[in-house]
Amino acid sequence: MGTLQAIVIDAMDPRALARFWAEALEGYAVRPYDDAEIKRLAEQGRTPESDPSVAIDGPGPTLFVQEASEPKTVRNRVHLDLQAAARSAEVERLCAIGARVRDVHDDFTVLLDPEGNEFCVVDPAPGAAEDA
Secondary structure (H helix, E strand, O other): OOOOOEEEEEEOOHHHHHHHHHHHOOOOEEOOOOHHHHHHHHHOOOOHHHOOEEEEEOOOOEEEEEEOOOOOOOOOOOOEEEEOOOHHHHHHHHHHOOOEEEEEOOOEEEEEOOOOOEEEEEOOOOOOOOOO
16 A cells, blocks of 8 residues: 655746745745755756755655646646634735635635645634634
């Protein structure tokens, strides 16, 4: 049986979208570039700023934001759900760093990341603290 290694997001600008997701997710950060990785990129004629696949590490699965050859044009087939104790405050925070609201429902809000990928902010599970 397989185990989840990473979640991969396509992007026109992997560095910028990686920075958004690193800031959006608690405990996540763009993976620092060590000398070996910088050398590997240089052999491809790239630098960390033009890396076609940027890793974001944190307490859960690694996220990779990889370069896409065309912009997103249709709805995602898979999306992330972020749980927040105070959904409205979290939506406001995410919008301040580049997300935008697509639509609001009773117990979740659909947002778009800076490249238009859908994701949701959901209320806590029943019995947890209510949205402020």
